[in-house]
Amino acid sequence: MIYKYLNKRAATGYSQILILVLSMFAFSYVIYSSQNVDAAEPGYGCCEKTNEGHLCQYVEEGDCSGKWVRSECDKTDYCRTGCCISQKTGLCNKNVPKLECEESFDNDVSCNIAECESVCCILGEESMWTTERNCQVEANFLGIPPEFDLNTKSEVECILLTEGDEKGACILEGEKCVYTTLEDCISRTGSETRFHKTFCSDPELNTSCKSHEGGKGCVEEDVYWFDSCGNPEEIAEDCDFMKGSYCKDTVMGANCESIDCKIDEKSRKNGESWCEYDDVIGHGTDPVGSRHIRHICIMGEEKIEPCSDYRNEICVEEVSQTDSGKISQSACRVNNWAECLNYNNQDSEEKLKEKCETNPDCYLKTIDARGGSGNFQLTACLPNYPPGFDLIKELDEEDIAKTESDSDELNSLCDVASQRCTEVWKWSLFTGWKCKYNCGCHSEQFTKEMNEFCVSLGDCGGYINYNGDVDQAYQIKSTWERAMPPRLSDEDIMKIKSNAINPPAEPGSDAFFEDMNSANLITILPKISGALGSALLTQILSDNNFTRAVRSTSPGKVDFSRYTKEFNLLRTASEASKFAKKDNTGSIIGAVIGGAIGFMIGVLLQVSMMMSMVFALIGGVIGFFIGMTKTKIVHIDFNCLQWNPPAEGDCNKCNEDIFCSEYRCESLGQLCSVVNEGTAAEMCTKKEVNVSIAIIEPWEFEGDGLKIPTEGIVYSEVSKKGFRVSSEEGNGCIEPYTKIEYGIKILTKEGESQYAQCKIDTSAQNNYDEMQGYFSEDYPTAYLPFHKTSFFFPSPEALKNQYNLSDEQIKNLSEMKFYVRCKNIKGIVNPEPFEIKTCVNKGPDLTAPRIQKTFPENGAYIEFGKTNQDIVVYVNEPAQCRWSTSSGKMFSEMENEMKCNTGVFNFTRYGLPCTTTLSGINSSNNFYFKCRDISENLNTMSEDYVYSLKVSQSELSITDISPKNNEEIISGFEPTTVNLKLITSGGAENGESECSYKFSNQEEYIKFFNTDSSYHEQELSSMIGGSYEVEFKCTDSAGNIAQNTSSFKIRIDDIGPIITRIYYDSGLKVVTAEKSECRYNFNRNFIYENASVMESDEEGKEHRAPWESANYYIQCMDKYGNKGGKFKAIAYGLYF
C-alpha cells in the first residue's frame, strides 16, 4: 500500500540514490582489484582456520590451528574463494572459501551466474527481489504458487510493483469473519461463495464484527479503522511516505507522523544526508584527530555515521533540486590523498597542475622563496584533506632496533616537506652583508609556507589537534645565525585555519546524481577509480613507486649538521671561501684601476718615477679593498616532523562524541588512551604511569639478526653523566666511512622503562627547545623507551685535503661530544645534559675505496637491442673510478673514466655517486671497475669490481589475449564477469613481466591483479553489455615494453528460448529457436527444476517427450539460464 504512491519519478530518485552508493562501492571495489599486498611476505601462508577461529586467512604459521600452506589463499584448493549457493534457501553467498561450500561451489566470487540472478518474485501481496530458487522456497513456506515478473529488471521497480490482490470479507464458521484475499478465503473455507467484496463489519453480512470498534491501527504507511474482530476497514488517515509522513502506532492510537527530521531548527527530509566536521577542512587544514561525520535523516530520526578514521574517508555532499525542494545527499568516500603526492612525479608542471586541479582531494601549493633571484620555487600537489597518523607508537625493543632509515622507504610522509634552501650572501665595503640569492628563505614567510606544506602532508608540522592544542613539530636550521628564519608563534599557527575551504567537501568529478544508464556505467567506474583513487591508494601504499615519487621531492643527502656543529660551520666556511676565490675579480680590477689612478696622480704631480710607483701601489691597495667582495653560502633546512599530542591533554574531550576512537583519543594527549574497549564503559581516559626525570643509559640489544650497538662497537666510560661509543679495535676510534648504530634507553628513578622524546646537540648550553636534532632517526618526535641513532663520518684526512684544514680543525673533527636531553610524557626534561663521546680515526687513510651499490643492479637485464647503458656506481669514500672491458688492468691503464662526485656533502645513503655510460654491450657483457681514493695515499682497489649486464634475447611480446580481438561474449545477465588474460613471452626472462590494462576511455593503466609472471589475469566482475576496447601494456625487468589491444563485445541475452513448433512425431516434439533444455509438466504451476526433462537432440533445438493425452505445460531454458514462458499444449488421444 505504501508504495502505491511511489511513482516512476520517485523510483528514479531512489535509483539515483542507489547509484550514489554504487559509486561508493566502486571506490572500494578498486581497492581490491588493484593490489596484491603481502604476496611474498616471508613467514606467511594460507591458514584454513586461525587460532581465533577465522577461516582462510593469510597469517603466520603460529597463528594457525588448521591446515597451513606457504601460499596465498587464492592459490590453494581449499581456501580459494567463489560463490556458494545454498541448496536449501536458494540464496547465494559471495567470496566464500571452498572448504565451506563443497557441494554447491562456483568459481565466480561475485556470483554472476544464472542461479544467483535476482528476479522479481511475487508472492501473493508481496513482491521481492531474490533468486528464483529462494522465491520458490518462500512460496512453499507460504503455501502459495510463486509468480515471476520477468519484465521487471531492478529491485526498485520490483518493490514498487505489487498492488496486492483485492481483499474482502471471508465468512467463517459462527459469524466469524476475516478480511483477506479470495485465494486465502478459498483455502480457508473451500468455497468461493464465502468471499464478499466488502468489509467484515458490513451489516448485510450479519457477522459479529462491529465497525470501527477496534480503533485505528497501522497498515504499512497508512492509518486504518479496525472492526471489533481486528480486521482492517477503510483508511482513516492517508499518510504519504513520499511527502514525509508515515503511520505510527502509539499508546494514544495510530496516526500519521512526520518522518522528516528537525535538527537545530532545520528541517531535513527523510533520506536526506549531510556532512558535519569537527573544525575547518580542506587545503590541508583538517586538525589532527579530526573526523568527517555523515548525518542521515531516516524515518524521523537522525543517524550519525562517522567516516573512516584517520581521514581515510572524507564526507562529501551535494545538494540537488527536487520537486519538493532542495535535498542534500552525502557519502563517506575514500580520501584520495596519496594520489595527490603521486602527481608530483609528472614530467611537466603543466601536467602536474592539470591533474592536481581536477582532483578535488588535492590542491596545488606554490612556495616561492627566491626573493628576486634564486631557485627555491616549489610547486607541489598536496592533499586537501591530510591523512591521520598512528600518533602513539607502541613499539617494542625489537621494532625500534630494526633499521628503517637505510631502506628506500620514507620514514614518514612528513619527510617530503623537509627541504633545504641555499642562500648566497655577498659582502662589500659599502653594503656590508647582503643576500643575493634565494633571499626569501630566511624570512618568516618561508617558515610559514614550508609549515603549511608540512601540515598538508598529514599529522605533521606546527599545527593543532581538534581540541586546539598546538605542537610545533618542525625544525629550522641555518648554517648562519643571521640567516635563520624565525619560528612561528602559536597565533601564527592558528592562522593556518584561515586557508580552509568552505565546507562541504566536493564529491568528485563523477556526478553522483547524474542519470547514469548501464551503458556508461563501465566508463564511469574506471573514471571514479582514477579520480578518487582507491586503486592508486592501495597501489601507492604497497608499491615502491610511491616512495620513489615522493623521494624525488625530498633531500637525498646525508645531513651532517646533526653530528657536529664544527663540521657544519666548516662546511659553510669552506664552500664560501671557494665562492670567494671565484669572486675576487672585483678586487683585482679595483687594484688595477686604483694602481693606474695612483700612477696617473704621480705623473700629474710630476713626482719621480719611484714616487709614482708608490702612488700606484697605494692606489692599487685602496682599489683592491674598494673592489673586494665576500660571498657566503647559507644552508637553511626546514625539517618537517610528525605532530605529537600534548603532554597534558584533555582526554575527556573525546568522550563528548559518540564516535570517540583510538585516533581521536590519542590526539588529545600523550597519556590519553581508550579503556574498556568493547564494553559499554569504553572511554578515553588518562593513563596512570610512573614517570620521573629521565635516567639515560646506553642501550644494548641483540636478537633476530639485530645488534645495538653495531658489531665491533662497545660502550665505554659509562657513568650517570654519559658514555663513550668506541670501536673494539685499535685506539677505540671509529673507522671513517663506517656507519655505526647505537642507542639509549630511558628509565625512571626506580629503574623502570619510561617513554620520552630525546634530542641531541653538539652544544651543552642549549635548552631542550633550542637543541638541534632529535635523537631517534626512525621515529624522531616519538615518545619511546628506547632510541636509536646512527653515526657516519668521512675521513678527517680527506676533508683536510679537500678543504685545506688546519691540524686543530682536524682534531676537533675527529674527537666529538654530543649532549642529549629527554622529555618524558609529562613534559619534564632532564636539566643536566647527558654526554655521548666518540672519535673518528684521523688517518692516514690506508684503505682502498669500496663500491657499495650500482644502478642497474649487478647482473640486471637490459632492453633487447640496446648497446649502451647509463649506470651509477656508489663508492664509500671520495674517489675516482674507471672501467674497462678487460679484466686485471691497472687503474691507470683503464680506458674509461667515470664522472665521480667527491664532495663529502654529496653523500647519499649508498655513498658517493659516479656515473658513466657503458658501451659495446652486445660484444661484451662483463665490465671491470676500479676506484682510487683522493687521500694522500691514493689507495686503489687491487681487485676489479666485476659488473655484468644481461641483454634480453628477444623483444617482449604479448602472445595471447583473452577476450580475443572482435570476440563476442554472450551472457544471460548483467553485470557479468569477464576475465582479461594475457600470455607474454620473450624479453628478459621468458615473458616474465608486469602487465597493466586500460579501457579506451581511461587515462591511466591499471595493473593486473595476477601478474609478475608470463601469465596475467584480471577478473572484471561488473561488466555490462556493450563494446569495449582495451589496451594492454607489459614491462619486464629490463624495461622491454610490449603493447597490444583487444576489442570485444558483450551481448546480454536475457530472453528465454522461443518455441517455434510443437507437433506430434512419435511423441510430443518441441522445436526451439536456440539451443535449450525443455521440461514439461501437466500442472500449470509447476516448478521448472522439478519438471520432467524432455529428450533433446545434439543441436539442442529439438526436444521430445512421451505422448499422453493431457494438457502439457512446457518451459524451455537456454544455456544462459533464461527461461521462456510456459507454453500450453493440449494433446488428444491418437487413434490408428
Add this chain to the structure above:
Amino acid sequence: MDVKMNRKAQITIFVIIAIMIVVLLIVIILFVKRPLETGNLDESNPQSYIESCTNDAVKEALDLISLQGGDINPKGSVLYNGREVSYLCYIEQEYEKCINQRPKLIEHIESEITNYTRNRILNCFQTLKEKAEGRYDIEMSAETLINTELQPRQVTSEIKKNFKMRRGENIREFDNFKIINIHPMYEFAKIATEIVNQEAEFCNFDYQGYMILYPEFEITKDTKHNDYTIYTIKERSTNQEFIFAIRNCVMAPAK
C-alpha cells in the same frame, strides 16, 4: 459481654486475615519461585507442555544468536558492548576484501538453535515424564529428532519423539510436536547475507538506500577504531535486533 464477644470476634477476624495474608504470600512466593522450565505444567496435556517448554528454549537461543552474530558460542568474534559478536566476514590483512565466514547463515542458525535446545527439550520430556508418572505409565522413545527451520517471520521447531501415556486401557500417544515462534530471524539472516555479499564485493553496504526501500527495518553501521564494523539490523515494529561484525577493507593510518 457483647463488647467482649465482639472484641474476640474482631481478634479472630484479624487472625484469620493475617493467616490468609501469610498463605497468600506463601502461594505468591511459591508461584513466583516455580521454575520456568516447568511452564504451564499440565501433565494431562503433554503437547501443550512440550510446546511451551520448547518455546522458552528457542526464545533463549534466538536472544543469544541475535546479539552474537548468529552463534550461541561465538568464536572468531569481537567484544562489542560487553558481548562477543561473531564476524560474518573477516580479513586479517589491510586493503583486502573480507572472506565470507558464514555462508548459508540460515542453515547455520537453524543448526545452532537445534543444538542449543536439544538438551533442554530432552529435559522438558524428562520433567513431563516425572510429573506424570504415578498417574500414568509413561513410555518414551530413546530417539529424539529435532528440526529447526527459519521461515519468513517465524521459527519452527519440530520434534519427533514417541511419547506414550497409559492409564489402564486408556492410551494417549504423541509422535510429533511442532512449535512456532514468531520471530524475524529469517529476515535478519537474509539481510545479513545481503550485507555480507555487498561488503565482500564492494567493501560497503548501502544501508541508507536499503532502509528507504525497506522502511520496516532499521540498519545501523558502527565502525570501531578503524578496525571492525558492527551492523545492527532492527525490525521497527518489534524492536528485535540482530547484531554481527565484519572486518573488511581496513585502511591503515598513514605514516
